[in-house]
Amino acid sequence: MTMHSLKDLVNDARAALNNEGTRIGPGDPAPLRFELFSAANSICSQKVRAVLAQCSQPYRSHMLDIFAGDSYLPAYVRLRLVGCDAIGAGLVNRHSGSTSVAAGGGCDAAVVPTLVDWQTGEVVVDSKRICLHIDAATAGCTSLGLRPDHLAARIDAELDTIDNLPNYQMLNGLPPSEDRRPGPLRGRTGVAFAMSKVERCERLLAAHADDEALVRAYTAKRAKELDAAQQLFDAQRMRDAYARAEAACEALERKLQAARTRWLLDEEVTMADVFWGVELARMANLGADSFWIDGTRPALAAYADRTRNLDAIRQAVIDWPGACF
């Protein structure tokens, strides 16, 4: 794609969102390399904002409201399709319960985050890929970056574990009598949430029936959310999702107890710590810190506290307006 057509696509997305974006991060207001489309309360977006903060990378930030359906706006979807097509995995039309492209079976053209790299002219999608792209592209993280070569395989294993956690199911809570989510989320069921997205796709399909690219995007997204509504949210599936998250916490507790380094894998913060920090902050926000508080998993409790206090996690999640429920 030419830089000219990329500029047109981004300008259209900016106009659809009705904002020019806000500059985030250190340095003077020189032209910015990165432009990020994210949502305050999206865990995938939080990972990217935290990595940008950890790497001291300034960027132009556009906030989308995912509950209002901003990520389905035609101009935004057209921009994101460029990134999806670059992955080459096709569009996902079923739901695994996690947000992972690898586990889910493809790319979703109606979600956040999306990164534009003005230096390379790329649209980069999928939080894990975006974070690796930022780390490889910038010298601001640490001297070896957030994914030093000698730890790459172990860091990747942690990122995959986190990427495959059932975050979509967890967001929608446990069965009502066991639900520990904060008040505003209680009573919202996953089925109603997913079906509201199905209905939104149907309205958009009717409105853009003659636009091949949009029809492709909304058809896949409709099928994915219908699949979610039909098979992710019965009581047993919800309990299984929380049980899988607790098992990941138990594995992390054992690794932390065995670790001889300041952070999980190294003396310096790696991308594994940034991702775990975001994930543990989300679990705490949903009331799933019962997995480690009250002495249940002491090493994890201390680690959750330390990662929560990382400047990058504070800036991108804890203190970011609207990031916590």
Ligand SMILES: N[C@@H](CCC(=O)N[C@@H](CS)C(=O)NCC(=O)O)C(=O)O
């Ligand atoms: N694999 C993608 C998944 C992105 C994703 O699922 N984003 C969610 C928020 S974390 C979203 O935008 N949901 C809005 C919707 O489905 O309507 C990534 O990691 O970036």
